[in-house]
């Protein structure tokens with residue numbers, strides 16, 4: 001996949017950017033990471049702090065389609081006060097600029113802390129995305145084991161590129177991207193705390209891990225995946241080892257310790273504290289945390305029709321389907337968990353703190369391609385050591401916590417309605433043929449769908465990559481704009497001409513693309529506003545009124561939380577809504593079709609996953625029909 005002509009998830013891989021392969025294939029060590037990778041990183045620009053006036057002006061414009069006029073007036077006044085020469089805004093701006101001069105990235109540590117580690121809702125559904133891969137070609141235990149063995153070998157093959165720093169640099173809009181996230185996803189794990197969590201990355205330790213953890217029937221095993229000489233086990237050898245694990249855990253355990261990781265973070269923090277007071281438990285947990293990744297060998301899903309297969313697969317990847325199915329067959333704190341079901345269902349779940357979706361998908365694209373190759377290397381299997389089972393001493397208190405976690409997980413699983421919609425009418429080639437950005441076209445269809453259902457526009461979040469900057473993460477593209485509002489309001493209005501509607505669509509798409517360009521170049525408003533607020537906290541000043549204003553709360557109440565995660569494999573990522581009356585929408589636009597995963601909470605009367613999916617499909621079809629029937633639009 002990473003050949004010179006191959007495409008990355010974000011842009012063309014430039015041949016000149018390939019870091020030359022190292023002559024030795026060795027596991028990672030801290031010293032070697034500090035080589036070519038660091039010199040690439042050093043060449044990247046730092047994240048800029050946008051001008052204060054620019055952000056204030058853009059903030060007001062962004063509020064216009066979602067906030068009432070009298071509230072806007074109030075916010076304008078607050079912003080005038082905030083920007084006054086010599087006022088609080090200027091002081092905070094100076095503080096931020098100082099921080100930017102002194103740090104690698106003024107935002108990223110704050111962001112990881114605030115967006116992830118301080119966030120106390122369960123990581124399951126509320127933060128960790130799932131990834132649904134196409135159904136694989138097996139339907140029994142033997143097939144599951146064989147596929148899983150190849151999958152492990154594929155990840156290790158990708159890991160070699162990380163270890164040797166031979167990963168091709170990715171590009172977006174012709175600019176090289178920060179590759180840091182690739183170094184954060186393996187051998188790392190989130191650790192629950194009483195008030196805030198942390199993340200440890202063992203790849204950077206002087207003795208990097210050589211094992212993965214495998215969970216089967218809710219029981220954890222350590223599987224060494226490298227021989228003493230540093231060479232990886234072959235797929236055949238891994239197959240033999242996985243068979244031993246399955247034989248050693250024929251029945252589901254009544255103590256599914258992994259389900260504890262689905263708890264609210266404060267509860268899990270407390271339980272973790274008591275669980276790890278026991279030495280055996282501490283050692284077992286530490287081995288999971290240190291492992292390169294976790295492989296979940298899931299039991300077969302309950303029978304569903306062909307039609308609902310993808311929805312069930314999304315559920316399995318997102319939360320495991322509840323305590324009586326596979327939710328206990330996970331360690332949700334682990335940064336990367338691959339999931340292989342006995343019935344050919346396959347995918348992953350990842351803990352969001354260390355990375356965004358695109359690097360995870362790039363890794364998975366590589367792995368899927370790897371599993372399709374025939375096995376060539378065999379290797380001796382007779383002398384392989386038996387994988388070590390991890391033991392837990394479960395006290396009555398811990399058992400009670402397990403029961404509580406099962407019950408909360410089941411409530412959450414019952415509440416989340418997630419659907420995968422394969423939109424087969426057309427793919428991203430159609431908007432391209434109309435000289436429109438496919439991403440902007442899809443976002444406008446989503447705006448239209450929501451407007452048709454709710455007769456209003458809502459604050460909409462789309463992730464924009466900040467990886468053009470050193471250690472860049474994301475900013476927000478606010479898809480609800482004045483231009484999108486004008487478009488959706490006109491679309492079903494019979495008094496408007498088609499030519500006018502096309503004109504409004506083109507303007508809305510252009511406005512979205514221009515917001516996207518602004519966001520990826522570090523000039524969007526959301527992270528800057530957050531930075532100003534956190535700077536006030538840092539300087540122990542009172543939080544400025546603009547941040548306690550009702551309009552700010554409204555601006556952050558994202559009823560549509562969306563993200564594009566493209567891939568080579570025909571897959572789709574999925575995540576939960578970020579507010580109780582919201583939707584999570586993730587999509588993968590392929591050339592001739594598009595995959596969507598839509599979620600909402602059944603307990604909310606105002607939302608309906610099926611309805612939004614249908615409305616999306618209709619909006620996309622209607623927009624294309626409008627363009628097809630209005631020749632003027634064809635440039």
Ligand code: COA
Pocket residue numbers: 010356357358431432433434435436437438439440463464465466474516520563564565
């Ligand atoms: N006419 C014709 N083609 C156009 C076009 C136009 N006006 N505008 C764009 N295109 C083409 C592009 O060249 C590109 O071509 P390709 O398929 O050959 O690569 C394609 O259409 C897609 O472009 P577009 O739809 O505009 O999106 P993008 O690839 O630029 O991505 C974002 C936009 C916002 C998704 C991207 O910038 C980003 O930030 N991604 C990160 C998302 C992320 O981190 N998610 C995290 C989730 S956990």
